[in-house]
Amino acid sequence: MDEFEVDQVVQRALDRLTLLAETTTAMTSTLDSHAAVRRVCRILVPQLADWCAVDLLDDDGRPCRISVVHRDPGILPVGGLTGPLPDVPDNPVGPLSRVLIGAGPLLLTAADMPHPDKAADPLHARQLELFDQLGTHTAVVAPVRARRQVLGALTIGRSADRAPLTEDDLAMVEDLTHRIALGVDNARLHRETQHIAERLQRSLLPTLPQTGPLQMAARYAPALTTAEVGGDWYDSFPLANGSTTMIIGDVTGHDLRAAITMSQLRNMLRGIGCDRQEPPGHILRRLDLAHQSLYPHATATCLYALLDQDDRGWTLAYSSAGHPPPLLITHEGDTRYLTGGRGLLLGVDPTLPRHHATEELPARSTVLMYTDGLIERRGEDLHHGMTRLRQHAAALAREDLDTFCDELLAGIGTGHADDIALLVARTPAPPHPSK
Numbered sequence: 001m002d003e004f005e006v007d008q009v010v011q012r013a014l015d016r017l018t019l020l021a022e023t024t025t026a027m028t029s030t031l032d033s034h035a036a037v038r039r040v041c042r043i044l045v046p047q048l049a050d051w052c053a054v055d056l057l058d059d060d061g062r063p064c065r066i067s068v069v070h071r072d073p074g075i076l077p078v079g080g081l082t083g084p085l086p087d088v089p090d091n092p093v094g095p096l097s098r099v100l101i102g103a104g105p106l107l108l109t110a111a112d113m114p115h116p117d118k119a120a121d122p123l124h125a126r127q128l129e130l131f132d133q134l135g136t137h138t139a140v141v142a143p144v145r146a147r148r149q150v151l152g153a154l155t156i157g158r159s160a161d162r163a164p165l166t167e168d169d170l171a172m173v174e175d176l177t178h179r180i181a182l183g184v185d186n187a188r189l190h191r192e193t194q195h196i197a198e199r200l201q202r203s204l205l206p207t208l209p210q211t212g213p214l215q216m217a218a219r220y221a222p223a224l225t226t227a228e229v230g231g232d233w234y235d236s237f238p239l240a241n242g243s244t245t246m247i248i249g250d251v252t253g254h255d256l257r258a259a260i261t262m263s264q265l266r267n268m269l270r271g272i273g274c275d276r277q278e279p280p281g282h283i284l285r286r287l288d289l290a291h292q293s294l295y296p297h298a299t300a301t302c303l304y305a306l307l308d309q310d311d312r313g314w315t316l317a318y319s320s321a322g323h324p325p326p327l328l329i330t331h332e333g334d335t336r337y338l339t340g341g342r343g344l345l346l347g348v349d350p351t352l353p354r355h356h357a358t359e360e361l362p363a364r365s366t367v368l369m370y371t372d373g374l375i376e377r378r379g380e381d382l383h384h385g386m387t388r389l390r391q392h393a394a395a396l397a398r399e400d401l402d403t404f405c406d407e408l409l410a411g412i413g414t415g416h417a418d419d420i421a422l423l424v425a426r427t428p429a430p431p432h433p434s435k
Contacts, residue, residue: 016172019047023176027183031190034066036183041069044176049156049165051134055085055096056144056152056184062087063100063123063152070134081130086122094124095141099153105142105170105177113139131157138164142177146185154180204263208236213428214244214307214314217401221409221420223373231258231300232371232419235266241277242308246316248369248423249302249323261298265291265346269304280304280319281341281354288321288350299347303369307425312360314427316367319356321346324372324386331364333394337386363430366404368393373418374408388412401426 026039033056041052051070055063063085070076092098095106108131116132119125131139136157144152154177158165208216218234231251238244247269251262265287272286284304291300303326305318318326318338322345325337340357361367375385392411396404405422413420 019043019172020175020179023179027179028186031187033184033187036187037180038067038069040176040180041067044156045069046071048169048172050159050162051136051157053081053130053155054144054152054180055100055155057100057150063096066152068130075134081133085126088123089121093120094127096127096153096155097121097123099141099143100150102143102145102150104153105140105173107165107167107170108139108141109164110137127155130155135159137162138166140165140169140173142170142173144177144181144184146181151181151184151188204259204266205233206235206237206266209238209244214309215401215426215428217405217422217424219405219409219420219422221373221413223417223419231262232373232421233262233266234369234421234423235270236423236425237270237274239274239277239306243277243306244308244425245273246305246307246318246367246369246423246425247303248371248421249300249321250371250419250421251300252298261295261300264294265300265302268294269302273304279356280306280317281343281356284319284321284343284346285350285354288346288354291346292350295347297347299345301345301372305367305369307361307367313363313430314361315358316361317356317358319343319354321354322348324370324375327368327370327389327393328359328361329366329368329393329397330362331397333397335390335394337390361427363427366393366397366401366424366426368408369423371419371421373420374413374422376418378417385412 022043023040026043027036030036037054041054044052051068053068054066056066057063065082065085068076068081088097088100092101095108095112098104099106113128113131113136116125116128119128134157137160139155139157141153141155143150144154154173156173205220208218216236220232231253233249235247236245249265251258251265268290269287273283276283276286284302301323302321303318303323305316308315319341321343325339327335327337329335338359341355343354344352375389376382377385389412392408396407399407401424405424408422409420
């Protein structure tokens with residue numbers, strides 16, 4: 001082997017390592033598996049092939065074409081040839097069907113690509129149409145497989161004006177699909193874990209009471225950037241003396257310990273509130289003493305409020321243990337934060353007295369309690385988040401409470417990095433004067 005041939009071998013090896021490294025980076029840079037495989041396709045074309053396609057199986061085993069990239073983007077029709085594919089047949093004949101049930105990688109030549117009219121099944125026909133549309137002379141179809149499970153398939157193709165793919169390329173393609181599979185599998189595991197965490201969190205949240213003319217609604221939105229369980233919670237229940245509680249809190253941390261602490265803290269507060277039926281400041285101090293005994297190294301915020309009705313209308317008595325202030329929105333859209341009754345977080349110093357404040361609530365007004373995930377944004381002053389919340393809440397003042405909550409989350413909760421809990425109550429319209 002002369003020096004020129006050695007240089008070529010070394011260059012091919014370097015190109016291969018570079019391609020594998022770029023593929024690994026693309027698959028590990030995001031937990032969105034669809035976005036990741038699109039990046040990989042753009043890396044492989046035109047370095048390895050004239051075109052590239054990735055098909056993934058959904059949770060029910062149905063194939064879907066996630067990405068098709070060609071060196072000449074103009075050759076692809078509108079829509080890019082992506083979308084759902086026909087089901088894998090029971091007796092697979094076509095190369096894609098065989099790969100999706102575990103075969104491969106398969107090297108295909110022009111002889112293996114008859115006209116689509118001669119396809120053995122609908123899935124085979126779609127693959128032959130792809131070969132025909134993209135002017136394919138040779139191709140490799142390889143399984144995307146992780147933990148002995150086929151997750152999809154990678155197809156690369158070359159036209160007749162380029163050196164054909166050969167058996168020597170199969171090892172390279174296998175390395176590529178291995179890296180793609182790890183990324184897709186990790187994304188699926190993350191999604192499953194996130195789903196389990198969210199279900200656990202939601203199972204710890206209560207059903208709101210039916211409180212006569214008082215309307216109530218609540219929402220919980222898990223963090224979009226983590227699969228861990230959070231410590232955000234809300235609660236509401238009627239007391240024997242006729243009051244209705246409104247409670248929201250946030251235990252420090254994002255793990256199972258925080259979720260357990262949150263659940264037990266909520267249950268303790270239920271017991272103390274129902275048993276004592278005292279002003280909010282006294283209830284929070286009792287909770288703080290119990291919290292200090294059981295969880296001496298944990299801190300939490302909590303906002304405890306009582307809604308009451310008398311001949312003059314509705315009132316809100318509340319006390320805050322380091323929690324963001326509730327927002328009062330009138331039917332006309334005026335807003336203000338209720339900043340009374342403030343105190344330290346739970347778990348800091350339970351010996352200090354706690355105070356409460358009382359507000360008269362106008363008819364058809366809305367009281368909004370929330371956790372800090374709704375207003376906090378990394379790199380932004382908290383004042384901006386609180387101003388943004390007032391503006392959005394004012395615009396929604398006359399919407400029904402379900403719409404109010406949903407639109408609030410859609411408007412300012414998009415892309416939130418922390419859990420969000422919302423609890424809202426709306427006082428009824430004033431009674432019509434008797435004639």
